[in-house]
Amino acid sequence: xxxxxxxxxxxxxxxxxxxxxxxxLEREGQKTVSSEEMSGRSATTAAQVRKDLSxxxxxxxxxxxxxxxxxxxRLRKILGLDRRWRVALVGAGRIGSALVEYGGFGERSxxxxxxxxxxxxxxxxxxxxxxxxxxxxxxxxANDEGVEIVILxxxxxxxxxxxxxxxxxxxRGILNFAxxxxxxxxxxxxxxxxxxxxxxxxxxxxxxxxGAG
Amino acid sequence: xxxxxxxxxxxxxxxxxxxxxxxxLEREGQKTVSSEEMSGRSATTAAQVRKDLSxxxxxxxxxxxxxxxxxxxRLRKILGLDRRWRVALVGAGRIGSALVEYGGFGERSxxxxxxxxxxxxxxxxxxxxxxxxxxxxxxxxANDEGVEIVILxxxxxxxxxxxxxxxxxxxRGILNFAxxxxxxxxxxxxxxxxxxxxxxxxxxxxxxxxGAG
DNA sequence: CTAATATTGTGAAGATTTTCACAAGGCTGT
DNA sequence: ACAGCCTTGTGAAAATCTTCACAATATTAG
Numbered sequence: 001x002x003x004x005x006x007x008x009x010x011x012x013x014x015x016x017x018x019x020x021x022x023x024x025l026e027r028e029g030q031k032t033v034s035s036e037e038m039s040g041r042s043a044t045t046a047a048q049v050r051k052d053l054s055x056x057x058x059x060x061x062x063x064x065x066x067x068x069x070x071x072x073x074r075l076r077k078i079l080g081l082d083r084r085w086r087v088a089l090v091g092a093g094r095i096g097s098a099l100v101e102y103g104g105f106g107e108r109s110x111x112x113x114x115x116x117x118x119x120x121x122x123x124x125x126x127x128x129x130x131x132x133x134x135x136x137x138x139x140x141x142a143n144d145e146g147v148e149i150v151i152l153x154x155x156x157x158x159x160x161x162x163x164x165x166x167x168x169x170x171x172r173g174i175l176n177f178a179x180x181x182x183x184x185x186x187x188x189x190x191x192x193x194x195x196x197x198x199x200x201x202x203x204x205x206x207x208x209x210x211g212a213g
Numbered sequence: 214x215x216x217x218x219x220x221x222x223x224x225x226x227x228x229x230x231x232x233x234x235x236x237x238l239e240r241e242g243q244k245t246v247s248s249e250e251m252s253g254r255s256a257t258t259a260a261q262v263r264k265d266l267s268x269x270x271x272x273x274x275x276x277x278x279x280x281x282x283x284x285x286x287r288l289r290k291i292l293g294l295d296r297r298w299r300v301a302l303v304g305a306g307r308i309g310s311a312l313v314e315y316g317g318f319g320e321r322s323x324x325x326x327x328x329x330x331x332x333x334x335x336x337x338x339x340x341x342x343x344x345x346x347x348x349x350x351x352x353x354x355a356n357d358e359g360v361e362i363v364i365l366x367x368x369x370x371x372x373x374x375x376x377x378x379x380x381x382x383x384x385r386g387i388l389n390f391a392x393x394x395x396x397x398x399x400x401x402x403x404x405x406x407x408x409x410x411x412x413x414x415x416x417x418x419x420x421x422x423x424g425a426g
Numbered sequence: 427c428t429a430a431t432a433t434t435g436t437g438a439a440g441a442t443t444t445t446c447a448c449a450a451g452g453c454t455g456t
Numbered sequence: 457a458c459a460g461c462c463t464t465g466t467g468a469a470a471a472t473c474t475t476c477a478c479a480a481t482a483t484t485a486g
Binding site: 007009012013015016017019020041042043078079080081085093094095097098099101102104108109110148149172173174175179180181189191192193194195196197198199200201202203204205206207208209 | 220222225226228229230232233254255256291292293294298306307308310311312314315317321322323361362385386387388392393394402404405406407408409410411412413414415416417418419420421422
Binding site: 046050051058059060061063066 | 431
């Protein structure tokens, strides 16, 4: 692949959404799909769908549309889902628990290979097949296990001390659930999952309605 | 307030982030802050910070910066956080549990006034001060309780049937944790919290690094 | 084989968002 | 009161993203 152009955040999110739609279509047994239909199931336009896909190649057939299975394979490849990623969960609290037991990881391309917490009352517990380890072991274990991605599900207060270990271990990406902007060296990719921000965007939108009448 | 201009999604997200930063600064006892310092703590530029704020008014003093406490008050007002919002949680599973017990809601502007599930084995359980109710009671209870916002923490399969109740009740906003695009009438504002999408954006970014060398 | 129809891929136009750069203030020290 | 310094607020420029519109091309029907 190795496309050199810069792809926007929003385009990547849409690709992810397209993949979800294609998976639905596969399940429904549909063989081909037009950009028009894709746009109907997402919240974009047909032109946007075509433009997004054309950033990576010509996957469709004029007059016919896209082959559902083929496009799904290509999107998985584009999104880096044609391999497994080794993931460590840091934070064995409720969110961490919800994530691990939800289990969507395995079905997708992510293998949770280690779980950490700094709360000694949690260390040692068994979660799924894994023992919760003390965060102080992070660097060693992350290296042994080849951890590339960290899911950070800890409270804001714990972020600075935990991040020391994470930075030292040379992890490549972090999925951050803590409602704070992480300070990381430029090497590490960070994505935030931030409920507070979305809730506030919601109350903003509703307030605007009220105000603008 | 009642600004008529359209404010971009990304600008709103940044406002929410600025508010978080201001809350940190207040806690640290800092009285004023420059756009420069704000940009250092977020991931933007000073010009961006000033531009974002200027969409709503002139809140700073030239040569001095912004008054931390005052700006926080103004941002809360802009984001609609100067009132309480009545929220219903739909889905008494692990994510719902994590959300409710996390408790950040009350400290912010949201009151969880009802909890619903369609799983009869969960109905009747006590969560915090609330009894989990059957989703079939949604319309009645939502009206009685004046629910404006729904937090949807249910699996994808359950979305269609649950959404019938939610739509009927005339809720104004939905915070959606299910990894699917909700189909709603234009009246209802929807924000998504989507871990899968962020994880895939992460593996995309890491793959790009690998590919581009 | 030709005509009719469908749908992609993509330059160009249009819209939006971000960055630049600087005049206008406002504070501090003398 | 004045000089020197700092920082905002904001038009204008630059960059980015989305939409438009249509030529290119594949399929189907006759």
